Amino acid sequence: MNKVKNENYRAGFLGIIGQPNAGKSSLMNYLIKEKVSIVTSKPQTTRRRILGLHSEDSGQVVFIDAPGVVKSTSGLNMFLQQEAEDVIKASDSLLAVLSINEDSIERNEEILEMVAKSKKPWMAIITKTDLTEKIHRISMLKDLVKSKGGESLAVSIKNDTIEDRQMILEKCISLMPQAAAPLYDEELFTTENVKSILEEIIREKCFEILEYEVPYQLAVQTRKFDEEAKPCPKIYVDIIIGKDTHKPIVIGKGGANIKRIGEQAREEIQKIMDISKVYLELNVVVKDNWFENKTTMKELKYVIEKQ
Ligand SMILES: Nc1nc2c(ncn2[C@@H]2O[C@H](COP(=O)(O)OP(=O)(O)OP(=O)(O)O)[C@@H](O)[C@H]2O)c(=O)[nH]1
Ligand SMILES: [Mg+2]
CATH class of the missing domain: 3.40.50.300 (P-loop containing nucleotide triphosphate hydrolases)
Structure with missing residues (x-):
């Protein structure tokens, strides 16, 4: 209270x-x-x-x-x-x-x-x-x-x-207006849910590891998030790219890039979820020029929601 x-x-x-x-x-x-x-x-x-x-x-x-x-x-x-x-x-x-x-x-x-x-x-x-x-x-x-x-x-x-x-x-x-009460529960530090936080962490690792225009034409979307799975939570995530030619770059030589992205993201997700192990599966999906497609942009929540 x-x-x-x-x-x-x-x-x-x-x-x-x-x-x-x-x-x-x-x-x-x-x-x-x-x-x-x-x-x-x-x-x-x-x-x-x-x-x-x-x-x-x-x-x-x-x-x-x-x-x-x-x-x-x-x-x-x-x-x-x-x-x-x-x-x-x-x-x-x-x-x-x-x-x-x-x-x-x-x-x-x-x-x-x-x-x-x-x-x-x-x-x-x-x-x-x-x-x-x-x-x-x-x-x-x-x-x-x-x-x-x-x-x-x-x-x-x-x-x-x-x-x-x-x-x-x-x-x-x-700089804030006077108020009778806080706007959100004072224990909270964000309104983001775990799913969006983990998608952003994966996007961050893609930004760090991938060069040129690749990270700018890439989005991340959770396909399945099974928090109750045993022995540990299982997370299946799509890395969406806009061009076929970006696929080998995201995957890297012998899978090196996708492996690094997965390892670094998994470590951070485990910290945020405060558990010692999560299973994270990354899948690269091509959606031609998704960043110019209104429907896909909406699916990825890149739309202004009118109040
Ligand atoms: N040296 C130094 N680097 C900083 C400082 N603050 C941020 N950075 C670096 O600046 C870069 C950009 O930081 P972000 O916080 O992502 O910048 P941003 O304004 O949110 O960027 P966008 O979201 O791309 O608009 C990162 O490499 C940060 O580590 C600072 O006080 N000192
Ligand atoms: Mg920023």
């Missing part, structure tokens, strides 16, 4: 907006102290919004990790664009994530303009401050944020301190 909250209690949705690869998912995981959203070194890793929850006595922040801002008029990339825009609409307040590793000032300015235009409360988080050769950009970005009427905090998730995290969380809570 949630306790009755005092009159200064705050709770709401905080959208995380930034360019692809800015460090949005890393920032959310760091703030909620759980790995909820997948992170890779490649841009456009996050494909749909993922909620991460932080609850304390003074308030609850429901972070919404969004895909990076991209521009496109068709297919999967158009979904990514719409999803980021829709997260702005669905949020009470916004965090603009600006990486000091971003060489183009215009690309960071574009993010600030998007959040300022929303007319919602916002602040900027300047990330990757451990990249010492780029630290001159911190003060430049701080000035830019100020010129748009906002406040900023700088952080590195690699060299983090408890103070940094606490200070950012306090600011995040202050």
Whole structure:
């Protein structure tokens, strides 16, 4: 049971907006102290919004990790664009994530303009401050944020301190609307179910292990998840690719790639499910150009659900 909250209690949705690869998912995981959203070194890793929850006595922040801002008029990339825009609409307040590793000032300015235009409360988080050769950009970005009427905090998730995290969380809570009660159970740290988490973990390993356009034209879907199976849970998953020619790449020489993807994913899934063994079977399925096919995109939940 949630306790009755005092009159200064705050709770709401905080959208995380930034360019692809800015460090949005890393920032959310760091703030909620759980790995909820997948992170890779490649841009456009996050494909749909993922909620991460932080609850304390003074308030609850429901972070919404969004895909990076991209521009496109068709297919999967158009979904990514719409999803980021829709997260702005669905949020009470916004965090603009600006990486000091971003060489183009215009690309960071574009993010600030998007959040300022929303007319919602916002602040900027300047990330990757451990990249010492780029630290001159911190003060430049701080000035830019100020010129748009906002406040900023700088952080590195690699060299983090408890103070940094606490200070950012306090600011995040202050951006939330007043509320009588939390929006979600205070014990929860995400609304994602185990099936979607494990699909995302497998997609993360595919992103890390596979090169060129292959991970961008790949999706992951659970075919069967038998949690009660003996001696251990059994999970059967399809790795969906858009072209026949990608199949040997996903499988790799003598099955090396698919084996690595499976091993790494299985280890992480076992940790998340808090069990010592799961059986994971990966199957590669070709669905020609699925990322341009509305029906398949819908099956894979790459659609904006109209409320
Ligand atoms: N050095 C350094 N790297 C970071 C930091 N934060 C994130 N990264 C790295 O930046 C890369 C991208 O991180 P993500 O969190 O996936 O970025 P994102 O903004 O969610 O990316 P998309 O979902 O693709 O839009 C990863 O390789 C992270 O490890 C940081 O504070 N310092
Ligand atoms: Mg991300």
